[in-house]
Amino acid sequence: MARTKLPPTVRQRRLGAELRRLRENAELSATQAGELFGATQSRISNIEAGGYAVSADRVRALARLYGCTDEALIEALTQMTGGRTRGWWEEYREILPAGMLDLAELEHHTHAMRVASVIHMPGLLQTRVHAHAVISAVEPPLAPYEVEHRVSHRIKRQAVLHGDRPTPLAATIHEAALRMEFGGASVARAQLEYLLTMSEEEHITLLVIPFEAGAFPNSGQGIIYLCGEVPQMDTVQLDTDHGSEYLDTPPQLTRYRSTLDRMESLALEPAKSRDVIHRIAQTL
Incomplete structure (x- = not known):
């Protein structure tokens, strides 16, 4: 029997929520962000829902795309990448x-x-x-x-x-x-x-x-x-x-x-x- 995918943790959802806030502050829709980033609208939405693991490099790229210049915030977001913590x-x-x-x-x-x-x-x-x-x-x-x-x-x-x-x-x-x-x-x-x-x-x-x-x-x-x-x-x-x-x-x-x-x-x-x-x- 295939293992059911675990729902995202609150930490994963938080990373997605912060990326969504950056996108909305840039006044971009998920579709527009996907076109600029070279991804589908569903991929952007999944990232923002915490359902898709995203790398630190992708977080930095999305932050640049959204015009974020707060380096401390970007660094904090990159530390939340890598998927679920196996503690x-x-x-x-x-x-x-x-x-x-x-x-x-x-x-x-x-x-x-x-x-x-x-x-x-x-x-x-x-x-x-x-x-x-x-x-x-x-x-x-x-x-x-x-x-x-x-x-x-x-x-x-x-x-x-x-x-x-x-x-x-x-x-x-x-x-x-x-x-x-x-x-x-x-x-x-x-x-x-x-x-x-x-x-x-x-x-x-x-x-x-x-x-x-x-x-x-x-x-x-x-x-x-x-x-x-x-x-x-x-x-x-x-x-x-x-x-x-x-x-x-x-x-x-x-x-x-x-x-x-x-x-x-x-x-x-x-x-x-x-x-x-x-x-x-x-x-x-």
Whole structure:
């Protein structure tokens, strides 16, 4: 039986979307671009849909055709060529939703991350036991083996924070998340202690928004902001009831950068944030 072609990842679709934006900015139709490039309209459309692997040389040629002179952007686009990245997450291809694999791939390639969380601890900073308690509580309930797959995937994602070149992470967590006792008091205490340990790493900035800060933007939704080679290549990931949602248009990126800036401005400085975490852990 022939193997079914895998759908493009969010990273492949993003490359295509950026090439489409360059074409539209040049006021060319896909048919016109194909004629100028020596390709069919369907080939241009497939490239822009992420369904056709394109080389770095072709990306540079398309960028020249579209009149793009932003060399940093062009270089960032060329780094996304070559098709699907065969990372550790591929072992979950037939097991977990595609959005989870897309997130792992984006985190693998990102240059820095900003996350904000209100009710849950950021996945990249969860202990295995805490993650198990959180994932076990989803609706509809997951089978035990499904829970284990999701927990192991979440823990493997955390590799980007370790090693010789860890990814810088700025995490803003509301006090409400610190006080949620997923798995009971002992699990919650161990989770807070782990947060304190990770907050001492040079590449991790941990900020706490205390209850007394009052109202704040985006109060009902967690955010993962993945920084690309250039700001135009940033990506926002949101968790929703129907799965992961990825945003990358310039207005969306501007909005969420502003949201994160505002949340961070309301948070305590790192040392005082650690004091809050330590104080809450002592009460458990």
